[in-house]
Amino acid sequence: LAKTTQPISMDSYEGQEVNITCSHNNIATNDYITWYQQFPSQGPRFIIQGYKTKVTNEVASLFIPADRKSSTLSLPRVSLSDTAVYYCLVGEVGTGRRALTFGSGTRLQVQP
Amino acid sequence: DAEITQSPRHKITETGRQVTLACHQTWNHNNMFWYRQDLGHGLRLIHYSYGVQDTNKGEVSDGYSVSRSNTEDLPLTLESAASSQTSVYFCASSEGGVAEETQYFGPGTRLLVL
Numbered sequence: 001l002a003k004t005t006q007p008i009s010m011d012s013y014e015g016q017e018v019n020i021t022c023s024h025n026n027i028a029t030n031d032y033i034t035w036y037q038q039f040p041s042q043g044p045r046f047i048i049q050g051y052k053t054k055v056t057n058e059v060a061s062l063f064i065p066a067d068r069k070s071s072t073l074s075l076p077r078v079s080l081s082d083t084a085v086y087y088c089l090v091g092e093v094g095t096g097r098r099a100l101t102f103g104s105g106t107r108l109q110v111q112p
Numbered sequence: 113d114a115e116i117t118q119s120p121r122h123k124i125t126e127t128g129r130q131v132t133l134a135c136h137q138t139w140n141h142n143n144m145f146w147y148r149q150d151l152g153h154g155l156r157l158i159h160y161s162y163g164v165q166d167t168n169k170g171e172v173s174d175g176y177s178v179s180r181s182n183t184e185d186l187p188l189t190l191e192s193a194a195s196s197q198t199s200v201y202f203c204a205s206s207e208g209g210v211a212e213e214t215q216y217f218g219p220g221t222r223l224l225v226l
Contacts, residue, residue: 034214043202043217044155087154102147102155 022088
């Protein structure tokens, strides 16, 4: 399974854009990149998923360079409620035959 | 609405006892997963299943077992509870076999082994 590396923690202020980068040097051809968000005392919840280039939804954007060895989650204009742990996962989907591995995540603290 | 539930939400047990944590999903998902999360750490995969009668070991499977007799349920059993198994346990499910796949997580079970 592809191993991911992301910063342990990040600090930001309300209204700023936050970019969290994840390294996944040994990503395989069939692997997708998925980001989850976890609040204290809750299970993780899906934020965004992509394979290459850029993906955007109502919550975030995901930037993936051509070599796919890293990815960047972008959260526009964060608020206090975005304080959470963010996990980057790499794993094969499509066939549904491969479990995803969670790393330690990035703890984002948003200040007023 | 479809959902994934876990029971009990909190459990205190003693070392050496057998404990079973329940996980039930109503999405008719093929894939189900069990993770544990220790305080201040990420999630580690214990066991997973890709369908009825299918089970697979994850990265921290020692001391745990699962069985999948139907689509909706994947109970996790601690054969002989140890203090090192004190943790928060999350169950998850996903549809499987689609191009983009999301795991949906339950609310978690807090287990304390004394």
